[in-house]
Amino acid sequence: MTRKDRTEGILSRKEVLDAGERQKYYQLQLKELLNYAYRYSEDVKKRFDRAQFSVEKFKTLNDLKHIPILKKKELIFLQSMGPRLGGLLTKDIGELHRIFMSPGPIFDPEDHDENYWGWTEGFYAAGFRRGDIVQITFNYHLTPAGLMFEEPLRNLGCAVIPAGPGNTNTQLDIMQKLRVTGYVGTPSYLMHLAQKGEEKGLNLRKDLFLEVAFVTGEKLSERMRNKLEKKFDLIMRQGYGTADVGCIGYECFHKNGLHISNKAYVEICHPDTGIPLKEGEVGEIVVTIFNKTYPLIRLATGDLSYIDYSPCPCGRTSPRLGNIVGRVDTTARIKGMFVYPHQVEQVMASFEEIKRWQIEVTNPGGIDEMTLYIEATSFRREAELLHLFREKIKIRPVLKIVAPGTLPPKIKPIEDKRRWD
Ligand SMILES: [Zn+2]
Structure with missing residues (x-):
């Protein structure tokens, strides 16, 4: 079977605007968004008025910094402040297409637009092409990931297997029988599939037919990427986004950073002041998404990165x-x-036997592992705790019960011991 060319081509003209056109494009999109949001979103109006920011003041991209940033964590409280998700929405909830809920809890509205989450260009850049058969291993339940990534595949003319997470043997079986060409999920789950497949005696390059993988949701080390690309003989590219805004950036074939989505304006800001930093400096990713339904303006993601303006050999100018x-x-x-941490605390509060707790995150072999330590003298409600934890946090931890006084006196609620090469 001849393979498709997955290395060439650009999907949208907006990806190749020259510098002048791009400035104008951002300015126009932002001006329109600010006007609309101020008019129809009660929360935006309140926020702008409080900061004495009038939309007329927005003349150049530089003026955006006068709008206070919105921390992702604030959404939890803002959304509970009244109808239309606390006035964040510009239309009634009943007019939407879907409403998801991700941990926080934060509601993630989805409107009817064809490329609402903005991933289509990114999936094309990653190498997905018409006719691909793609297995999506992200969750379809309440959180948006599964359905969010179906959208670009539908737009590109690919068939989707909505596999969701888990059932590893069945997943491998489907991949083999249907000759699945594309994978969408976390890198660590693909590694898990590889390990299970090898244990079953599968030759991952001959018995399976994967050619392209889109991964996100975890840090992808180059070592992990190389390993998986070699094991399956595929091209793996990653994207970056959140459940609130969808796509923020995506890699092209040249994998030298994440091209910023045409639907987003991204600033790198000082995490405390919200003031944009100089080119190349590391700061918090602050994103304004061109979304009139749910206008999150200057949303601080909590992730730290920097922006690279040098040209990319792929021809995309973002x-x-x-x-x-x-x-x-x-x-x-x-x-x-x-x-x-506060969500974990809520779970723990239902178990008076638990004196203290701590989460430890490690990544042996590049796969995230979460261990929940609890201090208790006699604890018999393990199943109940794990069930509640999973319901709320969406991840199943390894549970370790230790005697009171075992954990160090001063502890961080989440101890991140992951190492990236
Ligand atoms: Zn590129």
């Missing part, structure tokens, strides 16, 4: 985000899910 070098706060992204 600036690129570098590596995500860390998180601003203690919130950790584990197996693609944000884990908030």
Whole structure:
């Protein structure tokens, strides 16, 4: 079977605007968004008025910094402040297409637009092509990932197997029988599939037919990428986004950073002041998404990175985000899910036997592992705890019960011991 060319081509003209056109494009999109959001979103109006920012003041991209940043964590509280998700939405909830819920809890609205989450260009850049058969291993339940990544594949003319996570043997079986060409999921789950496949005696290059993989939700080390690309003989590219805004950036064939989406304006800001930093400096990723339904303006993601404006050999002219070098706060992204200490605390509060707890995150072999330590003298409600934990946090931890006084006196709720090469 001859392979498709997955290395060439650009999907949208907006990806190749020259510098002048791009400035104008951003300015126009932002001006329109600010006007609309101020008019129809109660929360935006409140926020602009409080900061004495009038939309007329927005003349150049530089003026955006006068709008206070919105921390992702604030969404939890803002959304509970009244109808239309606390006035963040510009239309009624009943007019939407879907409403998801991700940990926080934060509601993630989805409107009817064809490329609502903005991943289509990114999937094309990653190498997905018409006629691909793609297995999506992200969760379809409540959180948006599964359905979010179906959208670009539908737009590109690919068939999707909505596999969701887990059932590894069945997943391998489907891949083999249907000659699946594309994988969408976390890199660590693909590694898990590789390990299970090898244990079953499969030759990953001959018995399976994967040619392209899109991964996100976890840090991808080059070592992990090389290993998986070799094992399956495929091209692996990653994307970066959140459940609130969808696509923020995506890699092209040249894998030298994440091209910023045409639907986003990204600033790198000082995490405390929200003031944009100089080119190349590391700071918090602050994103304004061109989304009139749910206008998140200057949303601070909590992820740290930098922007690279040098040209890319692929021809796309959008600036690129570098590596995500860390998180601003203690919130950790584990197996693609944000884990908030206060949410873990809520789970623990239902078990009076638990005196103290701590989460430890490691990544042996590049795969995230979460261990939950609890201090208790006699604890018999393990199953109940794991069930509740999974329901709330969406991840199943390894549970370790230790005697009171075992954990050090001063502990961080989430101890991130992951190492990236
Ligand atoms: Zn490129």
